[in-house]
Each structure stands twice: as C-alpha cells, then as structure tokens.
Amino acid sequence: MSDVYAARRSRLLERCVTGGSEAALVTGPANVRYLAGGAPPGSVLLVGPGHDLLLCTVDPFADHSAGTGPAGRPAEDLRVQLLPSAEGDPAVAAAERAAGAGVETLAVEEHHLTVARHRAMRSVAPRLHLEDLGPAVEQQRIVKDGEEIAALRIAAEIADQALGELLESILVGRTERHLALELERRLVDHGAGGAAFPTSVGTGPHSGLAGHVPTDRRVEEGDFLSVCLGADYRGYHSEIARTFVIGTSPAEWQIELYDQVFAAQRAGREALAPGTPYREVDRAARRVLEAAGHGERVGPSIGHGVGLENGEDPRLAPSAMGKLDACVPVTVDPGVHLPGRGGVRIDDTLVVRPEADGGPELLTITTKELLAL
Amino acid sequence: MSDVYAARRSRLLERCVTGGSEAALVTGPANVRYLAGGAPPGSVLLVGPGHDLLLCTVDPFADHSAGTGPAGRPAEDLRVQLLPSAEGDPAVAAAERAAGAGVETLAVEEHHLTVARHRAMRSVAPRLHLEDLGPAVEQQRIVKDGEEIAALRIAAEIADQALGELLESILVGRTERHLALELERRLVDHGAGGAAFPTSVGTGPHSGLAGHVPTDRRVEEGDFLSVCLGADYRGYHSEIARTFVIGTSPAEWQIELYDQVFAAQRAGREALAPGTPYREVDRAARRVLEAAGHGERVGPSIGHGVGLENGEDPRLAPSAMGKLDACVPVTVDPGVHLPGRGGVRIDDTLVVRPEADGGPELLTITTKELLAL
Incomplete structure (x- = not known):
C-alpha cells in the first residue's frame, strides 16, 4: 500500500513543478490522509523537495492516537516529524523547513489555510514565495x-x-x-x-x-x-x-x-x-x-x-x-x-x-x- | 434572551470601533452562535454598521434546519438574510454589503477565514480594508x-x-x-x-x-x-x-x-x-x-x-x-x-x-x- 501513497504524492509533485512550485504543503485533513495514508489531527504534509514529510503534534504510531483509529496510519515509508505541541503550528514548521531546503516557491492550499496561518508562514520564511495549489488534491481524489x-x-x-x-x-x-x-x-x-x-x-x-x-x-x-x-x-x-x-x-x-x-x-x-x-x-x-x-x-x-x-x-x-x-x-x-x-x-x-x-x-x-x- | 445577544454584539462592536473598524465579520461557528443565538452551518454574522445581519444559506427557522437542533436558533430581533446556496459564500456577500453600506474598514477573523475566502472578499469589495479582529470573540466568551x-x-x-x-x-x-x-x-x-x-x-x-x-x-x-x-x-x-x-x-x-x-x-x-x-x-x-x-x-x-x-x-x-x-x-x-x-x-x-x-x-x-x- 505504501507505493500507492508515494505514487499519489509524486503525481501531485509533478503537477506542482509544472505550475512552477518545487514543493507543496497539504493541510486539508482528507487530502493529507489521501496522500500519507493517515492523518493525525492537525498534521500537515510537505510534498517535496526530496523526501516527503508528515509533520504532526500527535504521534501517529502511538497506540492511543488516531493511528489505530479512524484517521488511519501513515504509510511506512513516509518520514514523520513529531513536533512538541508547544512548538506551535506544523504548517509554520513546514514553511521553515521548505525554506531551509532551498525551496523558492511553495504551493499551499489557500482554501484550507487560514489567513493567520498563512501570515505566520510568511513571517518565519519571508523569502519563500507562497503560491495557491488550489483544489489539486481534491481533483486527484475524484x-x-x-x-x-x-x-x-x-x-x-x-x-x-x-x-x-x-x-x-x-x-x-x-x-x-x-x-x-x-x-x-x-x-x-x-x-x-x-x-x-x-x-x-x-x-x-x-x-x-x-x-x-x-x-x-x-x-x-x-x-x-x-x-x-x-x-x-x-x-x-x-x-x-x-x-x-x-x-x-x-x-x-x-x-x-x-x-x-x-x-x-x-x-x-x-x-x-x-x-x-x-x-x-x-x-x-x-x-x-x-x-x-x-x-x-x-x-x-x-x-x-x-x-x-x-x-x-x-x-x-x-x-x-x-x-x-x-x-x-x-x-x-x-x-x-x-x-x-x-x-x-x-x-x-x-x-x-x-x-x-x-x-x-x-x-x-x-x-x-x-x-x- | 435576545437582549443578551444584542449586548454581546454591541460590546464587540465597541471594541472594533476603538480599533478603527466600523464593522466586524464573525465567521467562527461558535463565535457566530455566541453572538447570534444560533448558527446554521456556514452562516456568518455582520456586526454593524447599523443593524447586525446573519447571512445564511440554510434557513435557520425552517423545522428541518439546525434552528431546532444543536446549532440553536437565532435571536428574534436579529435580521437574517437567506442566500440562495448557488450564490456562494456568505462571507463574500457580507463584504459586498458592508462596502455598500459605506464601511471602510471591516474587522475579520483571520484565524478562521481561509486565504481563498479572504481573497474573494477583497475582490468583490476592493476598496474595503480588511483588518484582523483576532480572537476578540473568543476572549469575550471566556x-x-x-x-x-x-x-x-x-x-x-x-x-x-x-x-x-x-x-x-x-x-x-x-x-x-x-x-x-x-x-x-x-x-x-x-x-x-x-x-x-x-x-x-x-x-x-x-x-x-x-x-x-x-x-x-x-x-x-x-x-x-x-x-x-x-x-x-x-x-x-x-x-x-x-x-x-x-x-x-x-x-x-x-x-x-x-x-x-x-x-x-x-x-x-x-x-x-x-x-x-x-x-x-x-x-x-x-x-x-x-x-x-x-x-x-x-x-x-x-x-x-x-x-x-x-x-x-x-x-x-x-x-x-x-x-x-x-x-x-x-x-x-x-x-x-x-x-x-x-x-x-x-x-x-x-x-x-x-x-x-x-x-x-x-x-x-x-x-x-x-x-x-
């Protein structure tokens, strides 16, 4: 099953690259689940560059978390970063990481991301250009x-x-x-x-x-x-x-x-x-x-x-x-x-x-x- | 009970006016309910100028809607505008209306509003200045x-x-x-x-x-x-x-x-x-x-x-x-x-x-x- 999720993610990344972004940040919960296999509450998925990364504040593999529940379990081959919940918004952490990895343009889901989160992302990574991914994942899911x-x-x-x-x-x-x-x-x-x-x-x-x-x-x-x-x-x-x-x-x-x-x-x-x-x-x-x-x-x-x-x-x-x-x-x-x-x-x-x-x-x-x- | 909701709304409006906005658009569902008495799914509340207005795509007084259910029933004295669901986002309709009523600065909940909705509001009302209301209603609710x-x-x-x-x-x-x-x-x-x-x-x-x-x-x-x-x-x-x-x-x-x-x-x-x-x-x-x-x-x-x-x-x-x-x-x-x-x-x-x-x-x-x- 891991291959399925990896294939979905590479299809998305291809589309991003065609649109001029080197990476995408997926924040819609069903979209994260579709691409990662599992989406603990609040998790976000950074697709590209290099290894894809699921950023969570809840451990998706702990037996008490959503991992065994209806939210599913992330694909085995996906890298997962567990943030201390005090560290704040995984989307902001993802923006920092993308900027650190040399990404110039990051596609984001403007129909899921709030104005406040978008601003916080820009403030930690002021040189990172945020583009609108639009409902690309929703379309892939049809x-x-x-x-x-x-x-x-x-x-x-x-x-x-x-x-x-x-x-x-x-x-x-x-x-x-x-x-x-x-x-x-x-x-x-x-x-x-x-x-x-x-x-x-x-x-x-x-x-x-x-x-x-x-x-x-x-x-x-x-x-x-x-x-x-x-x-x-x-x-x-x-x-x-x-x-x-x-x-x-x-x-x-x-x-x-x-x-x-x-x-x-x-x-x-x-x-x-x-x-x-x-x-x-x-x-x-x-x-x-x-x-x-x-x-x-x-x-x-x-x-x-x-x-x-x-x-x-x-x-x-x-x-x-x-x-x-x-x-x-x-x-x-x-x-x-x-x-x-x-x-x-x-x-x-x-x-x-x-x-x-x-x-x-x-x-x-x-x-x-x-x-x- | 209607007085309670009206008092909450006028307290919020006072705060907005102090902050330089003539009106506020409330979009967080619990915040809408707190100020309106009821919040049918997707409804938004325009507080000021003049009469406050609840904009919905679901009739809050129909017996099948949230009006009789857990979402509550709007206060009797509140004006309600029912939009045909094809007309799109009540927040966008509210922005148009505020601009039409001469509002120059509208406070919005940037922690609830998505980037896409915010942009749609700006595009129907390009001269309306959107300010951040922040968690003002959440604080009022404590x-x-x-x-x-x-x-x-x-x-x-x-x-x-x-x-x-x-x-x-x-x-x-x-x-x-x-x-x-x-x-x-x-x-x-x-x-x-x-x-x-x-x-x-x-x-x-x-x-x-x-x-x-x-x-x-x-x-x-x-x-x-x-x-x-x-x-x-x-x-x-x-x-x-x-x-x-x-x-x-x-x-x-x-x-x-x-x-x-x-x-x-x-x-x-x-x-x-x-x-x-x-x-x-x-x-x-x-x-x-x-x-x-x-x-x-x-x-x-x-x-x-x-x-x-x-x-x-x-x-x-x-x-x-x-x-x-x-x-x-x-x-x-x-x-x-x-x-x-x-x-x-x-x-x-x-x-x-x-x-x-x-x-x-x-x-x-x-x-x-x-x-x-």
Whole structure:
C-alpha cells in the first residue's frame, strides 16, 4: 500500500513543478490522509523537495492516537516529524523547513489555510514565495482506485445491514433520536469505524428533509419515515437514504410522491456514465420533479462524490462544470418535502462504470420499493 | 434572551470601533452562535454598521434546519438574510454589503477565514480594508453569564447520570466501543443534544490515554478502565473523566498511580481562584506528578476552558499567559499513562468562584474514590 501513497504524492509533485512550485504543503485533513495514508489531527504534509514529510503534534504510531483509529496510519515509508505541541503550528514548521531546503516557491492550499496561518508562514520564511495549489488534491481524489472502491463497497454493505436490521424491529412509538442512535450502534457492530455523518431520521412532518436533526418525535401510524445514514470504513464514507411508510395502507398522496421521487432518482442513476456532464445527471433527475410540480422543492444538487469525505467533488448540480469519469463514486439523492406533511428522500451510492462493464455499480442495495412497515 | 445577544454584539462592536473598524465579520461557528443565538452551518454574522445581519444559506427557522437542533436558533430581533446556496459564500456577500453600506474598514477573523475566502472578499469589495479582529470573540466568551453556567451545570449533570448508570451494569467482557456507544445513548436519554465530543473508553493498556479512540478490546478482570465523556446541552459542553479498577482487589501499582493522579488533580482544583495565573494551575498539578517521577508522561496542559466549544480559552498550560476570572468554567484533567500497563485520568468541570463564594464550584460530582467494579 505504501507505493500507492508515494505514487499519489509524486503525481501531485509533478503537477506542482509544472505550475512552477518545487514543493507543496497539504493541510486539508482528507487530502493529507489521501496522500500519507493517515492523518493525525492537525498534521500537515510537505510534498517535496526530496523526501516527503508528515509533520504532526500527535504521534501517529502511538497506540492511543488516531493511528489505530479512524484517521488511519501513515504509510511506512513516509518520514514523520513529531513536533512538541508547544512548538506551535506544523504548517509554520513546514514553511521553515521548505525554506531551509532551498525551496523558492511553495504551493499551499489557500482554501484550507487560514489567513493567520498563512501570515505566520510568511513571517518565519519571508523569502519563500507562497503560491495557491488550489483544489489539486481534491481533483486527484475524484477517480478512485480498486482499494478505495473496495472500502466503499464494504461501507455501503455495512449501512445496508444496519438499515435492514432496523426494519425488522418495532418502529411505532420510538423517537427519531433513538432510531438514529440505534442505527449508529449497528454500524459499529457491523465493523464501521463510525457513522460517516450524523444519522438523520425524520418521521411524519420531518420526513424527506435533507439533513434533518433527529428530535424526540415518535414514529406514528401513517407516517412517512425517512432515514439517511452512512458508514465510515477505513476512512471511506457510504451514504444511503430510504423512505418507508408506517402502517398497512399508504395514503394516495404518499404513493404518488414516492413514485415521483423514485422516478427522479432512477433517472439520475440511469444518467450516470463516463463522459456525462455533471449537470446532465442533475438535469435528468430534476426534470422529473419539475414536471411533477416540485421544482421549487428540490435542493441545490441531486448528488455528490463520496470517498474520504462525505460530500466531496464532483457536485451533481445545475451549475457544476465537468464530466463524469469511470470509477467515480457518487450519490444520487433527490428528495421532496411538503411542509407540514412530510416527504420522501431516496439516496444511493453508486460507482460510475462504462456501459461495457454493465453501467453504474449500485453499492447500496437495500430495496427501493415502498415498504409499509 | 435576545437582549443578551444584542449586548454581546454591541460590546464587540465597541471594541472594533476603538480599533478603527466600523464593522466586524464573525465567521467562527461558535463565535457566530455566541453572538447570534444560533448558527446554521456556514452562516456568518455582520456586526454593524447599523443593524447586525446573519447571512445564511440554510434557513435557520425552517423545522428541518439546525434552528431546532444543536446549532440553536437565532435571536428574534436579529435580521437574517437567506442566500440562495448557488450564490456562494456568505462571507463574500457580507463584504459586498458592508462596502455598500459605506464601511471602510471591516474587522475579520483571520484565524478562521481561509486565504481563498479572504481573497474573494477583497475582490468583490476592493476598496474595503480588511483588518484582523483576532480572537476578540473568543476572549469575550471566556467569562460566562448565569444562563451559560446554568446550561453547563445541566450538561455536567447529564454526564454524571450517564456515567452512574454505566457503573451499575456488568462491564467485564464488553468492548470499549460498545461502552462508548452506550454512554452516548444515555447522554441523549437524559436530555443532551448529543455527546460534546467523541466518548473515549480505554481498558487495560489503553486506560489513561487522552483522546483514546475506543477499540474492540474487551474489559478484563484487573484492568484499569478510564472513561472520558461530556454532554452537549443547548450548545454548552461539559467534560468528565474517571478511572476505575475492574475486580475486587486493585494491584499495588494501580493504587499508587491512582493516588498520584488524584493528588495532582486535587492540587489543580485547589489552585482555581480569581486572579491565579493560568500557568500556576498547571504548575500546581504538574508539580505533584513530576515529584512522583511522571513529569515526562504529563500532557501539554492540565486543563482548558469549556463552553460552546470543547477546548476553548483559557488553556491551563506552562506557557499560557493570563489569569483566571470568576465565572470561568474550566476542566482540570491530568492523567498518566504507563506504556503497556495502562493509566489513570481524572477530569472535572468546575467554575472559578471567589473564596467568599465558597471557592470553585464542582459541576461534575461523580465520586473520585477509586471504585473497584
């Protein structure tokens, strides 16, 4: 595995050199993890010149640190410098070191680095020219390799298992908060490092809301129940949402709304192919909901990339620029919420594949039929 | 309550005006919440000129948003501008608005704002001069008012309850992960919005480690078991750690180590008084552990402020500058870990009070006797 990280770093360095920088300082936590294999809290990665160096204030190999936890363990061949925490900011130490090694131009992640840290770096290394690396690492992360997709498959399977078990239990009378906590416990039971993001459970009027924070409302007969969860497996994050109806006979409006969101989600899934513009995927799903009169109720995007972060590039949104590639895992997650009544959200994690390989690979396989529980 | 937030904002604005800025842009999430009453994800607060304005991309009053969740609800009298999420960064919109209102100098939180956002603000408002506000809001937050201390008292009580219930259950054979999840469920059962930070449970060789990420190791006879948890109640975060011994008879070394850490923690608690330099509190606790030969094993600080964030100002550390005030809630949390054997951590949340008021108020009241479970 060490080779993988070294290859990622040399690809980044090549890009920097082309852009006129001899080295890059990576400070975004997921970016550090992607390139180093592990990222203890607060660590930064200096890529080039010569040996790459991970600078930390927490020992990534100590048994109490993030090394054995969800933050991962740095690649064996990577040099690690442990700074006494009193010595301050690893980014500043990295700037000093780069300047000392004769670097003239250092590329930094201006979208992660605060103004105060940037200034502190300039003040310890006044002759070092700081350039913007931009989202170069985020872009490198979009297309996943086999190991990454394997981790996402397991993360998706864990979420499917947790959800499946919940559906077998009695739901009426239980609160959103407790259902969410139980799902998170089950994720861990099935081998997740933790929840990929706070589990959302919405009942009745709260159903179908994106990012709904669970409350003490209890599940009642006749409710829609929508659940959105994901597992973190080796740092990789799956995402799934399903909506159910509680009781034996869904109301007319529930069946109709479910069918509309389902049709939109299917259209989005079917649009996933290498070469398809991001916004075409959004268009495919959004069009269905607009035709049903829900245009105003659809969120700003209908999906996003998943990987080491929960909502990473690409965004599947009307204004997004770019095209899908093979081996890009994304969500397709449209939802509609009718104020005061509730709503439907259906969300899958899929990997974009060429048609010759059978089209998009569905990772979250829980049924999308409207189940009455 | 609205008055409280308005008073906090006008105090900040006064400070800005003294420093030569006519307005301040607050972007640190806990700072926004402190001044606005609620901070939906990504929201920013423009304080002055004229009416203060909260700029959000998520509606803080919609029932699905953070408004009803742990992020709180903005004060009623505060003006709120909801930006379409496609319109981009609320900080950039705030810069445009400030420039449009005739502001010449805007104070910004350079320790929160990224270089990229700062540049985007300058590019939409090239004549607006951006000054550094520094940690002005963080400093304002150090001394708490009665409402804040009341919330912390409840947060501490909830953590005490969760911990007390765990101690009544069978522990041997259960994993660190499951104990941590159970504690977090109990926090919510007792009314917490959630855990204040990831609950840490360490058994045997993992005991006594600060921030240990729970593993699948099971509790065994003869183990030390150390637990660190906290509740989030209305945004305010308590913190408590206790260490127990599993089985009927602690070993000699366990009793000795426990006594040493307990003595250090007591010395730290007893040093809490208005006017005491932060580093004297650290010194008082650290001295005891140094005398016991554990100097190298003590962490970089022996306590920190608590409030809307978990580790906020002040830091009780050797190099910290400043003195305690009355009504400052802090932790006193020394610990010692012996590699391969385990260790002890004892942590309380207390509020600094003058001697005339009976000295420091202990919020986390779970016993600190060495319990054999």
